[in-house]
Amino acid sequence: MSQRRSFVKQIALGSAALALPNILLPRKKERLGVALVGLGYYSTDLLAPALQLTQHCTLRGIVTGSPEKAARWQKQYGIPEKNIYDYQNFDRIADNPDIDVVYIVLPPMLHREFTNRAARAGKHIWCEKPMALTAAECKDMIGVCRDNRVRLAIGYRMQHEPITREIIGYGREKTFGQIKLISVADGYFDGRADHWKQKRRMGGGAMFDMGVYALNAARYVTGEEPFAVTAQEHTTRPEIYSEADETTLFQLEFPSGALANCATSLGMNMNYLHVTAEKGSYQLEPFQSYSGIRGSTSRGKVLDQSVPNQQARQMDDDALAILNDTPLLVPGEEGWRDIRVVEAIHRSAFEGRRVRID
Amino acid sequence: MSQRRSFVKQIALGSAALALPNILLPRKKERLGVALVGLGYYSTDLLAPALQLTQHCTLRGIVTGSPEKAARWQKQYGIPEKNIYDYQNFDRIADNPDIDVVYIVLPPMLHREFTNRAARAGKHIWCEKPMALTAAECKDMIGVCRDNRVRLAIGYRMQHEPITREIIGYGREKTFGQIKLISVADGYFDGRADHWKQKRRMGGGAMFDMGVYALNAARYVTGEEPFAVTAQEHTTRPEIYSEADETTLFQLEFPSGALANCATSLGMNMNYLHVTAEKGSYQLEPFQSYSGIRGSTSRGKVLDQSVPNQQARQMDDDALAILNDTPLLVPGEEGWRDIRVVEAIHRSAFEGRRVRID
Numbered sequence: 001m002s003q004r005r006s007f008v009k010q011i012a013l014g015s016a017a018l019a020l021p022n023i024l025l026p027r028k029k030e031r032l033g034v035a036l037v038g039l040g041y042y043s044t045d046l047l048a049p050a051l052q053l054t055q056h057c058t059l060r061g062i063v064t065g066s067p068e069k070a071a072r073w074q075k076q077y078g079i080p081e082k083n084i085y086d087y088q089n090f091d092r093i094a095d096n097p098d099i100d101v102v103y104i105v106l107p108p109m110l111h112r113e114f115t116n117r118a119a120r121a122g123k124h125i126w127c128e129k130p131m132a133l134t135a136a137e138c139k140d141m142i143g144v145c146r147d148n149r150v151r152l153a154i155g156y157r158m159q160h161e162p163i164t165r166e167i168i169g170y171g172r173e174k175t176f177g178q179i180k181l182i183s184v185a186d187g188y189f190d191g192r193a194d195h196w197k198q199k200r201r202m203g204g205g206a207m208f209d210m211g212v213y214a215l216n217a218a219r220y221v222t223g224e225e226p227f228a229v230t231a232q233e234h235t236t237r238p239e240i241y242s243e244a245d246e247t248t249l250f251q252l253e254f255p256s257g258a259l260a261n262c263a264t265s266l267g268m269n270m271n272y273l274h275v276t277a278e279k280g281s282y283q284l285e286p287f288q289s290y291s292g293i294r295g296s297t298s299r300g301k302v303l304d305q306s307v308p309n310q311q312a313r314q315m316d317d318d319a320l321a322i323l324n325d326t327p328l329l330v331p332g333e334e335g336w337r338d339i340r341v342v343e344a345i346h347r348s349a350f351e352g353r354r355v356r357i358d
Numbered sequence: 359m360s361q362r363r364s365f366v367k368q369i370a371l372g373s374a375a376l377a378l379p380n381i382l383l384p385r386k387k388e389r390l391g392v393a394l395v396g397l398g399y400y401s402t403d404l405l406a407p408a409l410q411l412t413q414h415c416t417l418r419g420i421v422t423g424s425p426e427k428a429a430r431w432q433k434q435y436g437i438p439e440k441n442i443y444d445y446q447n448f449d450r451i452a453d454n455p456d457i458d459v460v461y462i463v464l465p466p467m468l469h470r471e472f473t474n475r476a477a478r479a480g481k482h483i484w485c486e487k488p489m490a491l492t493a494a495e496c497k498d499m500i501g502v503c504r505d506n507r508v509r510l511a512i513g514y515r516m517q518h519e520p521i522t523r524e525i526i527g528y529g530r531e532k533t534f535g536q537i538k539l540i541s542v543a544d545g546y547f548d549g550r551a552d553h554w555k556q557k558r559r560m561g562g563g564a565m566f567d568m569g570v571y572a573l574n575a576a577r578y579v580t581g582e583e584p585f586a587v588t589a590q591e592h593t594t595r596p597e598i599y600s601e602a603d604e605t606t607l608f609q610l611e612f613p614s615g616a617l618a619n620c621a622t623s624l625g626m627n628m629n630y631l632h633v634t635a636e637k638g639s640y641q642l643e644p645f646q647s648y649s650g651i652r653g654s655t656s657r658g659k660v661l662d663q664s665v666p667n668q669q670a671r672q673m674d675d676d677a678l679a680i681l682n683d684t685p686l687l688v689p690g691e692e693g694w695r696d697i698r699v700v701e702a703i704h705r706s707a708f709e710g711r712r713v714r715i716d
Contacts, residue, residue, distance in 0.1 A: 180623075180628075181605075181626060183541045183543055183630075183632070185541055232588055234615070249609050249619055259621070261541065262619075263619050265539070267538070268538040268539060270538075274630060274632070276626050278626070281627075283630075283643075353711060354590070
């Protein structure tokens with residue numbers, strides 16, 4: 001192959017830029033500095049290790065109320081003293097150019113406060129699910145981020161996961177025709193009695209904790225917004241689940257006529273998604289676990305090509321969207337769309353009747 | 359092996375009877391004479407061929423309103439003229455010793471009438487599902503059969519199917535611990551517009567036609583009777599399903615705390631059963647089709663050892679129960695238990711609220 005043809009081929013492959021000296025490219029950050037707010041299980045065991053696997057993020061800061069945790073993380077991840085905050089002095093992060101993104105991993109009752117404080121500090125925000133306790137809180141968060149010109153992504157990692165993206169594509173492209181029925185169930189047995197997950201006013205209960213994944217799945221599988229819901233709450237441990245729901249069943253109605261039969265629980269281990277469409281079906285089990293997503297279609301296709309680390313994929317996707325100023329895969333509006341349905345689900349269960357969603 | 363040892367072994371295997379001359383055994387019928395009432399699709403394509411495969415049944419009679427069908431069946435199956443009845447002269451079957459069992463394969467609105475007429479004619483009865491339109495009708499049928507000392511079995515073939523029996527055993531023996539949640543869905547796309555299956559007063563609609571299988575499955579999987587139900591009816595073809603339900607979602611509550619999330623439809627093809635238990639899960643897809651029942655457990659067991667013909671197994675089981683005077687696997691009471699729940703499902707959907715089942 002001649003040198004000229006080789007060069008042409010490089011351009012055709014879109015890799016020409018790699019062949020040019022770096023000084024010809026505009027200077028651009030390649031990695032965003034991330035600060036984790038709240039150093040519980042999810043930050044400790046999943047996000048911090050995942051950050052080490054990202055290509056476009058670096059763990060640069062932490063926000064914690066625990067000096068012991070601060071010391072441990074500082075040592076483990078080489079975080080400079082100046083990048084460690086507590087919940088009182090957190091707002092000073094505005095003056096810290098090391099931090100581009102604040103990832104909020106606090107109990108849901110604190111999501112609005114810390115999202116809004118981070119936005120006012122000029123930082124982009126990644127916020128865990130459920131986005132907040134009410135749709136009004138979500139709207140407020142979206143508005144504050146918009147006003148402060150920062151991006152807001154919700155931590156629904158499944159929407160970044162390749163098998164999930166494949167089935168989202170089935171719905172969008174009508175690969176199996178019109179979607180008719182979704183059965184989805186997720187839950188785990190939570191043996192704790194006095195964690196915030198057992199307190200609804202803190203954002204606990206099955207629906208807030210796990211149910212939003214089932215709901216989100218019904219929405220991303222159909223690509224539609226439900227207009228009505230019927231829901232029932234149940235408990236086998238009333239002494240623990242006096243306030244929050246241990247188990248919720250909910251049924252969604254979509255404009256196309258598609259229906260979803262959903263279950264979520266903190267009292268049983270389950271994780272599956274089954275989609276019935278006009279010309280076939282597909283299912284994943286598990287559909288939402290941290291690894292091992294796996295399924296099949298009625299056409300005999302095995303769905304097992306996932307990613308080594310879901311959280312790393314999610315954070316890299318979101319970092320690239322910020323670096324390149326492209327749309328986020330799961331913006332704040334996506335969290336709001338779920339929470340407005342969750343409000344209707346809570347109301348339906350309380351009132352014992354079908355609730356329309358405006 | 360000595361002859362003596364061989365003989366002992368035969369006795370140990372329970373096969374000694376086979377070695378004895380027949381004249382030493384009490385004379386007993388080996389096959390029951392069966393008359394099919396109603397020669398629609400299910401009799402024509404499934405029951406009549408299945409009867410040829412049974413070991414304890416013989417197709418000896420037919421009851422039909424169509425002389426053309428009578429002639430065709432007479433020829434195809436060698437049915438004597440005297441064993442052919444129409445709906446008017448059917449009661450004369452009382453005088454026909456060829457017929458031991460009358461299998462009622464009519465639209466559900468006719469099940470009570472023909473069950474009771476057959477009982478008064480002194481014949482045992484196999485009646486297709488749904489047993490009848492109301493729980494009161496079912497009770498009446500059970501009473502008339504009892505008064506006339508005839509047996510009444512309901513044609514829930516799945517309860518005879520080996521894989522289904524295996525999962526019934528899982529519940530009974532708590533193989534996977536307490537059952538927590540069942541997701542079950544069955545349906546098919548029915549393109550017809552004016553069949554009786556689109557007329558609720560004739561026993562049509564998804565719940566009567568397919569939903570009873572899902573309901574029956576929730577009951578046989580748990581081995582419990584539901585005490586409350588919430589249900590929603592939906593249609594995408596209101597011009598056809600103005601009276602009967604095209605699609606029904608229903609949620610059952612069982613005394614143990616187990617829940618069932620069920621869907622049934624005449625507007626979509628689906629057939630699956632998923633069981634979440636305390637220590638694992640198992641699923642079948644399909645769980646209710648005429649063949650190909652298949653599934654797996656969370657412990658890696660593949661469930662695929664079914665029978666060549668479900669209807670033959672069902673009829674042989676029921677014939678043996680009658681010949682040996684042993685309990686029927688699916689007696690009339692089992693049909694009644696479903697129909698009382700179906701009544702509650704219809705009421706819940708109509709009233710838009712949870713209904714307790716007394």
